[in-house]
Amino acid sequence: MAVTRNSRRLSRTARRRFSFGRWFRATGWRHVVGVVVVLFAGFPLLFVVSASLNPNGTLTGSNALFSTIGLDSYVRIITDPVNPYPLWYLNTLIIATVTALLTVFLGALAAYSFSRMRFTGRRVGLITIVVVQMFPQLLAVVAIFLLMTAIGDWFPEIGINTQPGLILVYLGGALGVNTYLMYGYFNTIPVSIDEAAKIDGAGHARIFFTIILRLTAPVLAVVGLLSFIFTLNEYAVASVLLVDVEKQTLAVGLVKLVSNPRYADWSAFSAGAVLAAIPVVLLFLWLQKYIVGGLTSGAVK
Amino acid sequence: MADPMIAQRNRHRLRASRMADLASGGPRVLITKIVVLGLVDAIALYAIIVLFLTSQWIVLIAVAAVTIAVNWIYFSRAKLPAKYLTPGLIFLAVFQIFVLLYTGYVALTNYGTGHNGSKEQAVSSLMASALERVEDSPTYPVTVVDQFGELGLLVTDPDGDAFVGTADTPLKEVPNATFDGDKAVAAPGWTSLSFGEVLVRTDEITALAVPFSDDPNDGALRTPDGSSAYLYTSSLEYDEAAGTMTDLNTGVVYSDIGTGAFTSEDGQELLPGWQIVVGLDNFVRAFTEESIRGPLVYVTAWTFVFATVSVATTFFLGLFLAIVFNDMRMRGRKVYRVLMILPYAFPAFLGALIWSGMMNQSFGFINQVLLGGADIPWLTDPTLAKVSVLIVNLWLGFPYMFLVCTGALQSIPEELNEAAAIDGAKPWSVFRLIKLPLLLVSVAPLLIASFAFNFNNFNVIYLLTNGGPRDPSTSIPVGFTDILISMVYKVAFTGQNRDYGLASAFSIIIFVIVAVIAIISFRRTKALEELN
Numbered sequence: 039m040a041v042t043r044n045s046r047r048l049s050r051t052a053r054r055r056f057s058f059g060r061w062f063r064a065t066g067w068r069h070v071v072g073v074v075v076v077l078f079a080g081f082p083l084l085f086v087v088s089a090s091l092n093p094n095g096t097l098t099g100s101n102a103l104f105s106t107i108g109l110d111s112y113v114r115i116i117t118d119p120v121n122p123y124p125l126w127y128l129n130t131l132i133i134a135t136v137t138a139l140l141t142v143f144l145g146a147l148a149a150y151s152f153s154r155m156r157f158t159g160r161r162v163g164l165i166t167i168v169v170v171q172m173f174p175q176l177l178a179v180v181a182i183f184l185l186m187t188a189i190g191d192w193f194p195e196i197g198i199n200t201q202p203g204l205i206l207v208y209l210g211g212a213l214g215v216n217t218y219l220m221y222g223y224f225n226t227i228p229v230s231i232d233e234a235a236k237i238d239g240a241g242h243a244r245i246f247f248t249i250i251l252r253l254t255a256p257v258l259a260v261v262g263l264l265s266f267i268f269t270l271n272e273y274a275v276a277s278v279l280l281v282d283v284e285k286q287t288l289a290v291g292l293v294k295l296v297s298n299p300r301y302a303d304w305s306a307f308s309a310g311a312v313l314a315a316i317p318v319v320l321l322f323l324w325l326q327k328y329i330v331g332g333l334t335s336g337a338v339k
Numbered sequence: 340m341a342d343p344m345i346a347q348r349n350r351h352r353l354r355a356s357r358m359a360d361l362a363s364g365g366p367r368v369l370i371t372k373i374v375v376l377g378l379v380d381a382i383a384l385y386a387i388i389v390l391f392l393t394s395q396w397i398v399l400i401a402v403a404a405v406t407i408a409v410n411w412i413y414f415s416r417a418k419l420p421a422k423y424l425t426p427g428l429i430f431l432a433v434f435q436i437f438v439l440l441y442t443g444y445v446a447l448t449n450y451g452t453g454h455n456g457s458k459e460q461a462v463s464s465l466m467a468s469a470l471e472r473v474e475d476s477p478t479y480p481v482t483v484v485d486q487f488g489e490l491g492l493l494v495t496d497p498d499g500d501a502f503v504g505t506a507d508t509p510l511k512e513v514p515n516a517t518f519d520g521d522k523a524v525a526a527p528g529w530t531s532l533s534f535g536e537v538l539v540r541t542d543e544i545t546a547l548a549v550p551f552s553d554d555p556n557d558g559a560l561r562t563p564d565g566s567s568a569y570l571y572t573s574s575l576e577y578d579e580a581a582g583t584m585t586d587l588n589t590g591v592v593y594s595d596i597g598t599g600a601f602t603s604e605d606g607q608e609l610l611p612g613w614q615i616v617v618g619l620d621n622f623v624r625a626f627t628e629e630s631i632r633g634p635l636v637y638v639t640a641w642t643f644v645f646a647t648v649s650v651a652t653t654f655f656l657g658l659f660l661a662i663v664f665n666d667m668r669m670r671g672r673k674v675y676r677v678l679m680i681l682p683y684a685f686p687a688f689l690g691a692l693i694w695s696g697m698m699n700q701s702f703g704f705i706n707q708v709l710l711g712g713a714d715i716p717w718l719t720d721p722t723l724a725k726v727s728v729l730i731v732n733l734w735l736g737f738p739y740m741f742l743v744c745t746g747a748l749q750s751i752p753e754e755l756n757e758a759a760a761i762d763g764a765k766p767w768s769v770f771r772l773i774k775l776p777l778l779l780v781s782v783a784p785l786l787i788a789s790f791a792f793n794f795n796n797f798n799v800i801y802l803l804t805n806g807g808p809r810d811p812s813t814s815i816p817v818g819f820t821d822i823l824i825s826m827v828y829k830v831a832f833t834g835q836n837r838d839y840g841l842a843s844a845f846s847i848i849i850f851v852i853v854a855v856i857a858i859i860s861f862r863r864t865k866a867l868e869e870l871n
Contacts, residue, residue, distance in 0.1 A: 065669040072675040075660060078734065079679050082693045085704055097702040144427035151423035163424070170435060172791050172857045176824055177849055178438035180831045180842050181445055185438060192389050192398075210434020213427040242419060243368055271688045274797050274828055289688045293802060296692055299699050311689045322684035323677060330742045 090308035097304040111305035112313070123310055125284050126291040129201060130314075133287060134269040137205050141212040141265040142258050148213055149220035150246050154232060164221070170214040175207070176274055182207055183278045199281040207279065208269060216261040223257035224250065256328045263325055267318060288314050376413055380406060405429065439850065446843035449599045449617045452836040453610040458595075461613040465584065465601070466555045466573040467548055473558065476570040480522040483537055483544055483565050484529035490540070492549045492560060492568060493531070495523045503529065504549040510560070537565040575609075584609060621844035634810060634817045634826070635845070639852075641725065642822040645800075646793040649732045650786055656733065657740025658778075662770070665748050683738035691802035694731045698803075718804050721819035728820050732799050736789070743785055747778045787860045794853065795824045815841070823849045 058066075089100035093110035115123045151157075152164055175182065183198070186207065190197020197203050227250065235245050251258065273289045280286045292310055296302040322329065383406040390399040409429075412421045448454075456464075482493040484503065491505040493516065501516035501523035517525040525531045537544060548559040548571065558572030576585045582595040593601035593609050600612025625631050660679065664672050682690060697704045698717035706713045717727045751774055759769045800806055806821035806829060816834040817826050823845060831842035 065666060068663050068666060068669050069671075071660070071663050072671075072679075076675060076678045079682050079738070082690065082697060082734070083681055083685060085697060086689075086693050097696055097699060098707065100696075101702075101704050101707050144430065147423040148427045151420040155420045155423075157420040160420070169857060169861075170431070171788075172853055173435075173439065173850065174795050175435060175438070176795055176797055177827075177846050177853075178435075178442045179828060180839050180846065181438040181441040182434070183831070184445065184450070184839065185441060192393055192395065193386065206430070207434050209430040210438070213431045214435060217427070241368070246423075267686070271686055271798060273688055273802065278832055292689070293692065296696065299696060299702065304696060307692075311693065315685050315689055318686055319681065319684040323680075326680070326684075330746060 086308045086311055089305050090312045092305045092308075095303040095305050097299055097302065100304050100308070111303075111309040114303070115306040115310045115313075118306065121291060121295055122284050123291070126286055126288045127314065129285065130270060130288040133201055133205055133208075134266045137208045137269045138262040138266040140205070140209055141216060142262045144209065144212040145216040145220050145261060146251060146254070146258060147246075148217045149224050150250055152217070152221050153224035154229070154250075164218075167213055167217050171218070175211050179274055179278060182275060186279055198279055199285065201280070201285060204276060204279050207275060208272070212265075216265065219261060220254070220257055223254055227253050259325060260328050263321060263329065267322070270314075270318065372413065376410065379409060442843045442846050442850075445839055446621055446847050447616050447618055448614055448840050449612075449620070450614050450840050450843075451838040454599050454612050454614050454840075456611075456613060458613040461600075461611050462577055462584075463550075463555055464611055465609055466575055466577060467559070469574045469586075470548060470559060470561070470571040471574050472561075473570045473572050479560060479568040479570075481560070481562050481566065481568045482522070482524050483532040483540075483562070484526060485532055486529050490543055490547055491529060492547065492562065493523050493526050493529065494549075494560060494568060495521060501526065504560075506547055506549065509550040509552050532565075541565070617840070621840045622847075624841065625844055625848070630812070630814045631841075634813045634815065634821075635848075637819075638817065638821050638823055638826050639848075641820070642794060645725075645728065645732075645822055646790050646796075648729055649736060649793045649796070650790050652729065652733045653736035653740045653789070654744075654782075654786060656737040657742075658744045660737070660741045661744035661748050665745060679741060680738040682734050683742075687735055688798050688802055690735055691731060691799050694727075694734070695803045698727055719808050721808055724804050724808060724820045728800060728803055731803055732793070732796070735799060736793075739789075743782055744778065747781045748774070750781070751777050787856075791853065791856065794822075794856075795849070796822070797824045797828065800825045801828065823852075 085100070085103070088103045090111055091104065091107045091109070092100050092102075093106060093108040095111070095114075115121075148167075152160060186198040186203055188197075189203065190199065194200070195202065196206060231249060231253070232245050235249055240248070270287075271289060272287075273293060276287050277290045277293070280290060283291070288310075292307060292314070295310070296304070296307050383402055386402050387399055387406075390396075390402065409425060412418050412425055477497050479497075480495045484491045484493045486505075489505055491503055492510075493513070494502045494504070494510060495518075496502060499521060501513045501518070502510040503513050503516075503526050504510035513523070513526045515527060516523040532540070544565050545561070545563055548561050549568075550559050551557040551570065555573070555577055558570050560568040561571050562568040574586060574588050576587055577583075578585065584593040584601040585591070586593070591603050591607075593603045593607070596602050597615070598608075598612075599615040599617070601609040625635055664675060666672075695718065698706075700706060700714065700716050700719055703717070705717065706715055716723055718724050755773055755777075756769060759773060764772075800820055800822050804818070804820045806818035806825045808820075809816070809818045815826075815838070816829045821829065827842045827845045827849070830838050830845065
């Protein structure tokens with residue numbers, strides 16, 4: 039009895055060791071790599087979540103991960119009398135949403151004409167759009183500041199220190215970045231659909247609004263989301279144009295909040311960061327398939 | 340034979356499509372079009388009126404021309420492509436192309452702190468800053484008045500006549516003012532402030548200086564209490580004909596020697612000065628002045644290193660991970676994938692700020708916990724700060740490359756693998772000789788785009804290290820991890836002295852570098868030739 043049990047155990051361990059080795063060489067080491075990379079990727083995020091749940095404010099106090107858990111810092115950042123976090127949140131939401139919608143609209147209009155019409159200057163126009171992509175607006179941040187100051191003297195509603203002014207500036211980049219992406223996608227919609235609609239009596243405007251825009255919805259969503267994320271992350275131009283604290287965006291406000299790490303209320307900042315990041319991360323993961331397709335379609339054919 | 344037929348067919352098709360457009364437009368489209376254009380025209384008209392009142396003729400002409408062009412485009416039958424392109428093009432022209440050209444202009448000026456406005460503004464601001472009360476001057480009874488929020492003084496002169504003026508407009512006689520005894524108390528078009536209102540706005544009122552006449556040398560009236568004013572004259576005297584400022588107390592003569600500020604013989608400048616075109620001075624300064632050239636050289640070199648190493652590290656880590664996780668037998672690939680792309684989904688500016696907290700030398704998590712109380716200057720040592728920036732940028736960028744490489748790998752047909760295996764190729768040579776070249780062809784444009792992006796990756800530098808540690812040996816605010824674009828921002832907006840001219844000159848240098856890179860990359864990839 040004892041012998042058979044022993045031998046059975048032996049053979050089992052032998053089989054297991056053998057299969058573990060094979061498994062490790064085939065896929066096991068991949069899990070090791072995966073765990074290491076996931077730690078690298080996820081650690082800062084774990085840290086910020088832990089810091090945000092820590093009621094005690096400083097950077098040092100945040101180092102003991104998940105030692106204390108409470109929502110105090112969330113309350114603190116939302117009710118902070120000096121830093122109007124809820125307003126920053128709202129401002130960012132409004133500025134980024136309006137910019138994204140108008141960017142999609144302007145880009146789609148241009149992409150439609152490049153994709154469906156043949157006219158002189160079309161090739162030059164397409165080349166211009168590809169080339170302009172290389173020169174971000176950021177290069178001209180000084181001139182943008184001076185221009186918006188001048189506009190503010192004549193039209194205070196859309197000049198410096200106004201959110202509509204900032205949106206107008208962002209729209210300057212609308213054609214450059216996204217039209218080429220849309221153009222590629224528009225080209226995949228067969229022209230015969232347009233022609234069928236035309237025979238049925240639809241004009242170019244109706245074809246564009248009721249047919250093309252619906253069929254290209256995935257790329258419109260991608261461009262909209264990319265524009266939204268870009269605006270959310272934009273710091274340089276927003277920090278120069280928005281002077282009043284209650285007009286600023288999350289990027290400008292939160293950077294100022296931790297400008298001195300020694301005295302910053304690090305947990306309140308973390309709470310603010312988590313609240314700001316959650317919708318973006320969820321949206322990104324939800325639309326991940328389309329975004330990846332959109333990002334690579336430009337080049338990977 | 341065929342040509343006329345095609346031409347005729349095209350003509351027919353054109354006519355047919357025009358008829359279809361007409362037939363399908365319908366009243367709703369037309370009404371929408373008219374309403375939108377009407378709104379645009381109304382806004383443009385308002386803009387033109389404002390510009391007319393402020394005498395901005397060039398801008399006025401530009402606005403009018405664009406408005407006319409827009410109306411012409413949308414009301415004409417043809418011009419179909421223009422109808423779709425115009426809205427985007429207007430924004431592109433103003434906020435992308437014009438501002439780049441304007442950067443070029445600013446680079447040729449001395450625009451910046453102390454050189455902000457015109458010469459007239461500089462003169463009046465200098466005179467106002469040197470105002471001193473004239474001894475034994477008469478006392479002028481005044482009433483503080485207000486017009487649309489702008490304060491003015493209603494002054495009664497010793498002869499009993501009433502005058503009104505503001506900080507910008509010199510005193511002018513008011514013929515039909517209301518008098519209370521000898522003192523004018525109200526003027527038509529102006530609201531007189533009550534005693535309480537005067538108290539509330541005391542600071543504004545005591546700072547108010549109303550020029551006595553058009554000649555700045557005549558001085559200005561100021562009121563310390565809101566009820567009586569005294570004549571103040573400047574201790575500076577401006578001689579318009581000679582273009583000189585004379586300090587009456589010291590007798591020093593400051594003259595306009597063409598540098599945008601009144602300068603005395605021994606080189607003392609009176610600031611504020613004014614804005615002038617200085618030609619290529621900013622570029623000359625950037626390339627010859629040692630305290631600027633030094634930083635410019637190492638910042639440019641670091642910008643290239645930063646962009647190149649960032650692309651290389653993110654690409655190779657991304658490619659490695661794509662290969663590792665491109666195995667169908669592996670379980671949980673989806674979970675790994677989602678967790679790995681989290682840094683990419685997370686807002687980048689927050690990522691940089693969190694890392695800057697974790698890498699803090701005295702309190703950060705990395706030193707305090709991971710390294711058990713080490714004292715490593717992650718962000719404050721010139722060399723280590725560069726490494727830290729690259730690590731953080733790797734964190735921010737590798738998920739993108741992972742996604743891109745995964746997509747590219749999966750688009751390579753599996754038959755290639757099998758064919759190579761049958762021919763006896765080893766996995767490594769299959770990868771190196773077949774897969775990698777195929778992959779590089781498809782991702783090369785993305786690598787170039789990524790390089791261009793990182794070349795101007797302002798956020799990761801500015802939010803992580805603030806460009807620091809600061810270089811103490813230079814006159815401009817620049818640090819050892821600054822890249823060109825963050826140096827532009829810091830020189831223009833963060834120093835003691837904002838130097839828009841020099842910052843714009845740096846911008847132009849970036850522009851030229853990027854243009855060269857663009858030309859080379861487009862030559863190489865022939866991307867532009869494929870456009871059709």
